[in-house]
Amino acid sequence: MIPLYYYTILSAVLFVIGLIGFLIRRNIILLFMSIEVMLNAVNINLVSFSSYYDSLDGQILSIFVMAIAAAEAAVGFGILIAFYRNKNVIDSDKADLMKW
Amino acid sequence: MKQVVFFILSIISIFSALMVISRKNVVHSALSLVLLFFSTSGLFVLIGAELVAALQIFLYAGAIIVIYLFVIMMIDLRKGTTDDIGTMPKMFIVGAGVLFFAEIIYLLSKANYSGIKDIYSGEKIKELGGMTGVLAKIMYTKYLYPFEIVSLILLIAMIGAIVLAKRADKK
Structure with a gap:
């Protein structure tokens, strides 16, 4: 049997990798991919805890997380396409229309 | 044996x-990202x-990656982005990430994992007729209301994506 803390440590590592990727890249597509990495880490946590406590609530919650990730990708890419059409770049630093 | 598989899959996913x-x-x-999703699914x-x-x-690995590849296909990546921040902010961000990781590990070492076990152990699920049936029964009874909300969110996301990506009317 694999101890529970193996899974939590793996999930923490993946979450921090996603966080660093979100902060150091400027390409908006890469930012979405980093969000997917972080959501994946959260899913690992939910499923491992639900399995170790013989409960199924965590697995259902992880299915909801997947559905929300799909919705987020759809809306985010809609915004990205509109942004690219206006500015011809996909650099997140260039999105400064509402900056003082 | 299980631990060896776990280590291989976790090394693949971190890499x-x-x-x-x-x-x-x-x-x-x-x-x-596809490789990461496959190794996570193995876990x-x-x-x-x-x-x-x-x-x-x-x-x-199926639906979302297809959306990503479609968007990559539609956008000219060569002049679309420079993707460059300096070395100093990069070091600062990586340091902050490592600090955050240390904080998580500290909290995990302080937590106590003495929760109350629910009834759905492996044998019980086998007795009730498999994971899919049991999960579906819970999802359509206990979690019916969140399920309906998620379906509404998906509908709104679909409409929103169409409205956002639609070309504005020509003058």
Whole structure:
């Protein structure tokens, strides 16, 4: 049997990798991919805890997380396409229309 | 035996996550993301969550990666982005990330894992007729209301994506 803390440590590592990727890249597509990495880490946590406590609530919650990730990708890419059409770049630093 | 499989899968997933955030070419990042999803789904199978593993492959490695590749195809990546911040902010961000990781590990070492076990052990699920049936029964009774909300969110996301990506009327 694999101890529970193996899974939590793996999930923490993946979450921090996603966080660093979100902060150091400027390409908006890469930012979405980093969000997917972080959501994946959260899913690992939910499923491992639900399995170790013989409960199924965590697995259902992880299915909801997947559905929300799909919705987020759809809306985010809609915004990205509109942004690219206006500015011809996909650099997140260039999105400064509402900056003082 | 299980631990060896776990270590192999976790090394693959950490490696592919690092590849996702470090490649210059976005297509390589997307393919590393597929590798990450597959290894994560292997981890789910290992812990006994087969339905979530299958959905991970259908939804993430199938649907979402296709959206990513479509968007990459439509955008001119060569002049679209410079993707460069200086070395100093990069070091600062990596340091902050390592600090955050240390904080998580500290909290995990302080937590106590003495929760109350629910009834759905492996034998009980086998007795009730398999993971999918049990999960569906819970989802359509206890979690019916969140399920309906998620369906509404998906509908709104679909309409929103169409409205946002539609070309504005020509003058």
